[in-house]
Amino acid sequence: MDLKLLMRLLKETVPYAVLFWTCLALAILLAPINSMRPFLVGKMVDDHILIGDLAGLKTIAIIYVILTLVNVVMRYAFIYLTALVGQNVIRDLRTRIFKKMTSLPLSYFDKTPIGTATTRTVNDIETINTIFTQGVITMVADVLSILAVIGVMLFTSWRLTMICLLTLPLLVIATYIFKEKVRVAYQKVRTQISVMNAFLQERISGMRVVQIFNAEDQEMSKFKVINRKYTQANLDSILYYAIFFPVVEIISALAFALLVWWGTRGYWHETISFGALVAFPMYLNMLFRPVRLLADKLNTLQMGLVAAERVYDVIDNTDAIEDTGSVEKSNVKGNLKLDNITFSYVEDDDVLKGISLEINAGETLAIVGSTGSGKTTIINLVNRFYEIKSGSITLDGINIRDYTLTNLRSHFATVLQDVFLFGGSIMDNITLRDPKITAAQVIEASKMIGAHDLLSSGQDGYDFQVMERGANLSMGQRQLISFVRALVADPDILILDEATSSIDPETESVIQYAIEKLIQKRTSIIIAHRLSTIRHADKILVLDKGMKVEYGTHDDLLQIPNGKYQQLYNIQFAESA
Numbered sequence: 001m002d003l004k005l006l007m008r009l010l011k012e013t014v015p016y017a018v019l020f021w022t023c024l025a026l027a028i029l030l031a032p033i034n035s036m037r038p039f040l041v042g043k044m045v046d047d048h049i050l051i052g053d054l055a056g057l058k059t060i061a062i063i064y065v066i067l068t069l070v071n072v073v074m075r076y077a078f079i080y081l082t083a084l085v086g087q088n089v090i091r092d093l094r095t096r097i098f099k100k101m102t103s104l105p106l107s108y109f110d111k112t113p114i115g116t117a118t119t120r121t122v123n124d125i126e127t128i129n130t131i132f133t134q135g136v137i138t139m140v141a142d143v144l145s146i147l148a149v150i151g152v153m154l155f156t157s158w159r160l161t162m163i164c165l166l167t168l169p170l171l172v173i174a175t176y177i178f179k180e181k182v183r184v185a186y187q188k189v190r191t192q193i194s195v196m197n198a199f200l201q202e203r204i205s206g207m208r209v210v211q212i213f214n215a216e217d218q219e220m221s222k223f224k225v226i227n228r229k230y231t232q233a234n235l236d237s238i239l240y241y242a243i244f245f246p247v248v249e250i251i252s253a254l255a256f257a258l259l260v261w262w263g264t265r266g267y268w269h270e271t272i273s274f275g276a277l278v279a280f281p282m283y284l285n286m287l288f289r290p291v292r293l294l295a296d297k298l299n300t301l302q303m304g305l306v307a308a309e310r311v312y313d314v315i316d317n318t319d320a321i322e323d324t325g326s327v328e329k330s331n332v333k334g335n336l337k338l339d340n341i342t343f344s345y346v347e348d349d350d351v352l353k354g355i356s357l358e359i360n361a362g363e364t365l366a367i368v369g370s371t372g373s374g375k376t377t378i379i380n381l382v383n384r385f386y387e388i389k390s391g392s393i394t395l396d397g398i399n400i401r402d403y404t405l406t407n408l409r410s411h412f413a414t415v416l417q418d419v420f421l422f423g424g425s426i427m428d429n430i431t432l433r434d435p436k437i438t439a440a441q442v443i444e445a446s447k448m449i450g451a452h453d454l455l456s457s458g459q460d461g462y463d464f465q466v467m468e469r470g471a472n473l474s475m476g477q478r479q480l481i482s483f484v485r486a487l488v489a490d491p492d493i494l495i496l497d498e499a500t501s502s503i504d505p506e507t508e509s510v511i512q513y514a515i516e517k518l519i520q521k522r523t524s525i526i527i528a529h530r531l532s533t534i535r536h537a538d539k540i541l542v543l544d545k546g547m548k549v550e551y552g553t554h555d556d557l558l559q560i561p562n563g564k565y566q567q568l569y570n571i572q573f574a575e576s577a
Contacts, residue, residue, distance in 0.1 A: 157272055
């Protein structure tokens with residue numbers, strides 16, 4: 001068991017110290033109160049029932065009932081408060097891990113399946129909760145209960161206690177073997193559920209592709225394999241439970257048999273009272289039950305620590321974009337300069353190789369090139385979603401590293417080809433629930449780019465409920481929502497990443513008008529396959545395999561004999577002429 005990790009997790013209870021210590025106090029008080037009930041039963045038999053003292057029997061019976069009620073109330077408070085501590089801790093952890101997820105660089109999500117990240121945020125967090133509800137505090141209560149029961153047993157009859165404890169080593173050995181076997185089985189369960197979550201997340205998100213290519217049978221075959229492994233991991237853990245509990249019953253029965261055999265002899269020889277003989281089966285149950293449950297709780301604690309380790313791996317992740325800048329500006333002119341930029345997603349495999357360019361304030365730069373040439377990488381770098389390998393990027397003459405990350409990104413707005421929409425209203429998707437953006441601003445922005453009629457034409461207008469990823473909207477509507485989203489952000493620099501490549505011809509004129517409105521008086525970067533949308537750009541950068549091969553205006557680039565841009569232009573326009 002990783003005690004250092006356990007102590008770190010227990011420190012999470014510091015804000016709830018009163019609750020935590022109340023739970024421990026209840027655990028301490030419950031131990032003697034619980035063990036007193038069999039003792040009172042023995043007293044009833046020896047001191048009152050055998051001598052016919054009904055008045056005394058009535059008094060001690062009332063004490064027994066009161067003690068039972070106190071035990072019930074305290075047990076309720078103990079269970080509720082331990083659950084409350086656990087829920088408070090995992091609420092805080094869930095908030096921290098989500099905050100961490102939102103601050104991690106995109107490179108983390110490039111390497112981590114979404115299903116795995118979901119498992120960390122949901123399943124692993126819930127498993128941590130069991131450390132408090134079924135782990136540390138309840139284990140303390142069980143250990144104290146065992147010690148209290150043994151103490152009262154020794155006080156009542158040391159002979160019967162010794163006989164009962166003869167079988168305890170067998171129970172300890174069985175418990176240890178069970179704990180080790182189930183720990184391994186539980187680790188397999190946690191691994192397999194993470195694999196299953198990742199698989200399901202990916203396939204459900206890509207269900208359209210699965211059905212388009214009739215790949216249902218292939219994916220079902222893969223899922224059956226994963227599902228079978230997950231089921232087997234659970235069955236392995238169940239098998240050990242199925243073996244352990246009958247073994248415990250056998251050991252318990254053996255202890256009871258020894259108790260009856262020795263206790264009867266002791267009663268005949270008057271070395272053991274009849275009350276002790278009646279009370280000891282109750283003691284035996286109170287002794288064996290927590291010992292049996294301790295094995296399960298040790299495994300629960302172990303699995304909770306495994307989950308905690310995974311959660312802390314995310315929280316402690318140092319792959320964050322460095323945010324040590326101090327420059328904050330409400331507005332920038334938009335002078336953007338890239339000086340000899342080199343970048344690679346994978347070490348020793350450069351995606352960009354010595355890229356240099358300059359965009360003056362208010363100018364529009366178009367970037368063209370074949371797939372994989374590094375177009376989208378450039379816009380990721382100017383936003384500092386990734387760190388450059390060498391070179392520098394400046395905004396208004398200041399290195400982008402010197403800006404605070406939040407302030408730097410506030411000057412940019414990006415419209416992507418694949419528009420991501422969240423579940424909620426159109427208005428929510430435009431404002432992203434930013435309270436500083438009003439409905440009036442949204443409507444004004446929509447009208448400015450000619451999107452208002454299309455977005456407000458439905459019965460609910462801007463309150464229309466968008467399904468996950470905008471499944472109930474057309475591609476044009478989704479794209480217009482992203483344009484309005486960009487405009488209400490009022491960016492100093494606008495980035496359009498192939499924003500018109502999936503638009504139908506009927507909507508393209510609306511989108512083209514929106515683009516013209518958006519780029520007015522703004523520094524703009526446009527990535528496009530359709531050269532018709534960029535021919536009026538101030539500068540055009542042509543990339544090929546991460547290298548800058550041509551740079552200039554549309555007319556200048558067409559004059560380059562056998563130039564890359566000229567080839568792209570001829571492919572798109574010469575054939576349609």
